[in-house]
Amino acid sequence: MRCAAIQMRSGVDVAANIAAMQTLIREAAADGAQYAQTPEMTGLLQKSRKDLMMAIKPDEEDPVFEAAAALAKELKVWVHIGSTPILLEGGKVANRAALFSPQGIRAGTYDKIHMFDVDLDNGESWRESAIYEAGEATQIVQAGEITLGLAICYDVRFPEIFRQQALAGANVLTTPAAFTKQTGQAHWHVLQRARAIENGAYVIAAAQGGTHEDTRETYGHSLIVDPWGNVLAEKDDDQPGHIVADIDISKSEAARAKIPNLKNARPYRVETQHVD
Template identity: 65%
Template sequence: MTRSLTCAAVQMRSTTDVATNRDAFETLVRAAASKGAGYVQTPEMTGLIQKNRAALMESIFAQDDDPIVSSAGRLSKELSVWLHVGSTPIDRGDGKVANRAFLFAPDGTLRVSYDKIHMFDVDLDNGESWRESAIYEPGDRAVTADIGKACLGLAICYDVRFPDIFRRQALAGAEILTTPAAFTRQTGEAHWHVLLRARAVENGAFVVSAAQGGTHEDGRETYGHSMIIDPWGRILAEKDDDEPGVIIAEIDLEQVAEARGKIPNLKNIRPFNLVDAQ
């Protein structure tokens, strides 16, 4: 019997105002559900994009009080969907912030959360410098979750450059890998497509990646191009711009076993030692 799931990726252009972002989030999630999606993913920093530390700290909430978290729980139950908030900033109460993803079940319960592990601490050619570790506390655990028809692996944005997370999730049974993101325009134009397709191919898994896109109120530019990719690396759906909106694709989960049967690299892994030949 064919196992299929209709997946949606919500592309946003989040602002520095949480209420505005919550309204946009709810509108786009409803649009995705109306198209028949059973799993809906939103991008990294769904609830707030604010690079000024002081302004960020004044605008965020603890998890139990966060408007996006409470809205997601209510919407998932109302719409009867698996709702994956790609991430939103959460006040940890210790002076640091968590870049935290949330997965809600169709009954409205929080199934799992995930804190971004890898911090985007880089200096780009165009003069952009980012130091996420100055504000955010990295997570220390990778996460998978059973969503009924499939096993889902959670990751966020910069994590996509660290293949070990996805390999370990695939070995644990993940059939859908996720990388909701707020990729910069420069790095997105260079690497977005190739990184996402590589994670799909090397793990024989679907990849769903909802993205931020466009010029944001805090001045940053993000790439957009939300995508859904199959285990053979084919792009099933792409938001081919940086505008807010929804993409959707029905995925046949039997293709995971087919791809892994054709290229059984997960089974062919062998231990090895690295030798310094100097």
């Protein structure tokens, strides 16, 4: 199955972001992609809470999901919206991913579990939990020949999600992201490759990249990594575009046979020793 990671530079205009998404997915499909993944916050990157709340819609009215379903059906490809903000009851927001089949039917939905509440160097600080409602369940979805595990951005720093997905049958893990430039330069590649290696699975990571209209900077460098940790494709910059790679699930089976750590894991306890 040929898979694509779509790199974007989403801004504050939802309609413009949808148009950019459609163009990039069409280009990926023309390149043979049967599955296309967009980054976190495909539909809107907006720091202002007031402007964010004015721009977003409930799930059943969301124009990003509507456009993705129509495009999937038209192109007869799997379209994975890495995430987009969705209005919830009570004034909170979901950071929500959705996967659409080549028939335009929603096959999976996932709300980001781990909130990016951090204080970085140079005064960069984020508090996703102030606006977003954390999800409570991970999900795996059969998409043609591959079995996808759904996750979003900061989730990549919590390896237990991906281990549970792999144990449940996922052979392709997904980490669509809007990684900050600062953390991306330090950790992006090693985290994606580590999740692939430790689970014997492919990792597809579509990223936001560049300086956005709301002034944030994201790292780009969308990646597709194989189950042995090799980078099959990389968008080696922060510009919009796409990358493609062919996914062969037998390579996941081979990696897990060579290093069967999923089977070899044992229960254990942590003991604390105090010495006076």
